[in-house]
Amino acid sequence: MKNKISFLVISVLFTIHSNAQCAMCRAVLENEEGQTAAKGINNGIVYLMSIPYILVFGLGFFIYWKYFKVKKNKTI
Known part of the structure; x- marks a missing residue:
């Protein structure tokens, strides 16, 4: 039980740290004029995800198939 806690x-601590990195990237991309890099980053994230x-x-x-x-062949 102690190991699980x-x-x-x-x-949770690693998750908090990773959110800070995303906020930094977002702040840098929001300052750009044309927002083309931000659109490219968003498309890349969707593609990779x-x-x-x-x-x-x-x-x-x-596996389902x-x-x-x-199972169907065994019943016949």
Whole structure:
């Protein structure tokens, strides 16, 4: 139980630290005139965030498909 609490506290501290870095990047990008770099950063974040979700969804669908295909063949 003591390990779980210490892990939770350390995780929260790392999360607080990472939010500060995002705020710094945001402050730098908001000061730009045309906002083209900010749009590029936002598009890059969405692109980088979507790839893992697509891969996990694909793997989950593959496992689901194989599991129910095997289960259906056993009932016949």
